[in-house]
Amino acid sequence: MDPIDKGVTKMSNEWLPNIETASVFLSPSAVVCGRGSSGNVASLLRVHVGIDSGNVLVAVDDAVLNAGLARGLVTDLEQNGYAVTLVSGFGSEPTSEVIDSAAMTARNAGADIVIGMGGGSVLDSSKMLSLLLRNEGNTADWLGVVEPPAGVAPLILIPTTCGTGAEATRIAMVTVAGSKRVVSCAKFLPTIAIIDPNLVSSLPRGVIASTGMDALAHAVEALMSTAGSPMSAHHAVLAIELLVGNLEKAFNGDQDALASCLWGAHLGGQAINAGVVLGHSLAYCLAHEQPMPHGTSCALALPYCIAYNQSLDRGVATKLSQLLTQGESDTLLDAALAVQRLTRRLGLPTSLDEARVPSSTEASMASRCVTDYPRANNPVAFDESTILDMLRRMRSGDVSGAFAVTRVLASADQH
Numbered sequence: 001m002d003p004i005d006k007g008v009t010k011m012s013n014e015w016l017p018n019i020e021t022a023s024v025f026l027s028p029s030a031v032v033c034g035r036g037s038s039g040n041v042a043s044l045l046r047v048h049v050g051i052d053s054g055n056v057l058v059a060v061d062d063a064v065l066n067a068g069l070a071r072g073l074v075t076d077l078e079q080n081g082y083a084v085t086l087v088s089g090f091g092s093e094p095t096s097e098v099i100d101s102a103a104m105t106a107r108n109a110g111a112d113i114v115i116g117m118g119g120g121s122v123l124d125s126s127k128m129l130s131l132l133l134r135n136e137g138n139t140a141d142w143l144g145v146v147e148p149p150a151g152v153a154p155l156i157l158i159p160t161t162c163g164t165g166a167e168a169t170r171i172a173m174v175t176v177a178g179s180k181r182v183v184s185c186a187k188f189l190p191t192i193a194i195i196d197p198n199l200v201s202s203l204p205r206g207v208i209a210s211t212g213m214d215a216l217a218h219a220v221e222a223l224m225s226t227a228g229s230p231m232s233a234h235h236a237v238l239a240i241e242l243l244v245g246n247l248e249k250a251f252n253g254d255q256d257a258l259a260s261c262l263w264g265a266h267l268g269g270q271a272i273n274a275g276v277v278l279g280h281s282l283a284y285c286l287a288h289e290q291p292m293p294h295g296t297s298c299a300l301a302l303p304y305c306i307a308y309n310q311s312l313d314r315g316v317a318t319k320l321s322q323l324l325t326q327g328e329s330d331t332l333l334d335a336a337l338a339v340q341r342l343t344r345r346l347g348l349p350t351s352l353d354e355a356r357v358p359s360s361t362e363a364s365m366a367s368r369c370v371t372d373y374p375r376a377n378n379p380v381a382f383d384e385s386t387i388l389d390m391l392r393r394m395r396s397g398d399v400s401g402a403f404a405v406t407r408v409l410a411s412a413d414q415h
Contacts, residue, residue, distance in 0.1 A: 021229075023229035023230075025229050025232060026273040028168060028193040029048065031195065032193070034196070036196065038073055039075075041156065042076050042082065044192055049191055051113060053082060055109055055112060056114075057111035057129060058073065058077075058084055058085070058115045059114065059129060060087070060088050061118025061160060062091075064199075073115070085106060087102040087105055087106070091121060094175065095176075096140050099125050100138045103132040103133070106129060114130040114133065115156045115158070116157045117158040118160050119164060120161070123166035124166055124174065127155065127157075130152040130153040130154075131146075131148050131183075134148060135150050139176060139183075143181050146183060146184070156194065157192075159193075159262070161200065161203065162212055163215045163265050165215060165265050165269020168189070168193055168269030168270040168273075169269050170184055170185060170189060172184075195262060197262055200262050201258070210296045212251070212346070213348065214299075215239065215268045216243045216339075217276075217298035219264070220306070220320065221276040221280065222235075222272045222275070222276070223271070223320055224277050225274040225276070225378075228271075232270070232271045233271075235268070235270045236271035238264070239264045239267040240268075240320075241264075243261055243268070246261050247342070248342065251345075275377040277305060277379070278305045278369075278378050280375075281375055282297075282301035282304060283300070283301045285369050286300060289365060292355060299346075300350065304336075304390055304393075306335060308386070308387070309379050310406060320335060321335040323335075333400065333403050340397070353396065365391055366387040366391055386408075389406075393405060
């Protein structure tokens with residue numbers, strides 16, 4: 001094996017998914033980036049959408065609205081002849097009731113363009129609103145993988161956190177009748193995604209930590225996914241480099257590093273159109289037992305996702321290890337421990353006990369992981385008993401122990 005060059009990513013073919021395999025890479029039609037770019041939406045609509053008038057539905061996060069961050073966008077639209085209908089109140093998790101109410105407001109106003117500005121909740125809601133403006137029914141009528149016959153309304157998405165990457169994915173997560181449900185549609189990739197670092201400059205440290213680790217989980221899991229492509233892999237690699245190199249600096253107040261994290265989150269969002277894997281399944285199960293920010297649960301789960309998938313293709317495993325340890329190691333155990341240490345330095349929990357996940361819930365989480373959140377694209381098939389053993393090690397934050405209990409599964413998978 002070649003020696004590891006610290007801080008240098010080697011872009012060879014050996015770690016890429018098979019370039020002979022047919023694959024589709026999804027991304028926004030246009031990505032506009034730069035400080036202040038969110039205040040120039042009217043000209044973007046004319047140039048990239050071909051619409052110079054109309055009624056624009058602006059869905060905005062409450063905190064963003066209260067901080068005045070949407071003011072420039074709305075003013076720019078109105079001064080250029082667009083009518084604006086503003087909706088907010090989406091909360092931290094988009095529910096069908098809130099989305100359906102906003103859709104009724106938009107339909108009554110005759111809105112024909114949707115702009116979403118906020119975190120993942122608002123951006124996912126905006127995707128659903130773009131669908132509902134062109135098609136009949138409510139949110140509950142459009143669950144799972146969908147192909148709306150009338151398409152979706154032109155969609156612009158503007159993130160205000162450095163984590164979800166929702167402005168670049170085909171997925172909308174919505175809560176229907178108390179359960180988190182997925183809506184997948186290739187048309188949810190927006191016409192325009194706007195990456196404006198000014199919108200994240202005042203994020204609280206805790207939000208930077210949680211959303212940044214969510215972005216890192218997206219990139220790592222995308223690189224593991226068996227549904228990956230050369231394009232998703234390249235995006236995942238650059239996202240990991242940006243996030244590992246800048247997230248702690250951003251957490252400690254470095255604005256340039258925070259802008260790099262925002263870009264890393266976007267690239268990670270593009271990468272996860274290849275699909276997330278076990279880490280996100282574990283994260284949903286953790287949050288079911290003890291509500292917590294999504295990025296916090298993803299950060300806690302990520303080292304164990306790496307442990308479970310330790311039989312990764314050797315080239316991918318080496319590349320991932322180098323990325324996560326910044327060139328210090330080529331082993332996945334060291335990579336998982338590096339993720340755990342970063343999580344701890346960001347003030348996030350690294351064990352079930354620290355996250356206050358109730359005791360004796362490991363068995364129910366293992367069962368739910370397999371039955372409610374299966375991942376056909378995970379490189380190793382889900383095994384409930386092994387996941388249970390791993391969750392028991394997660395109780396105390398024992399990453400090395402998790403590698404030990406999943407090693408038998410890895411050996412079986414390799415043979």
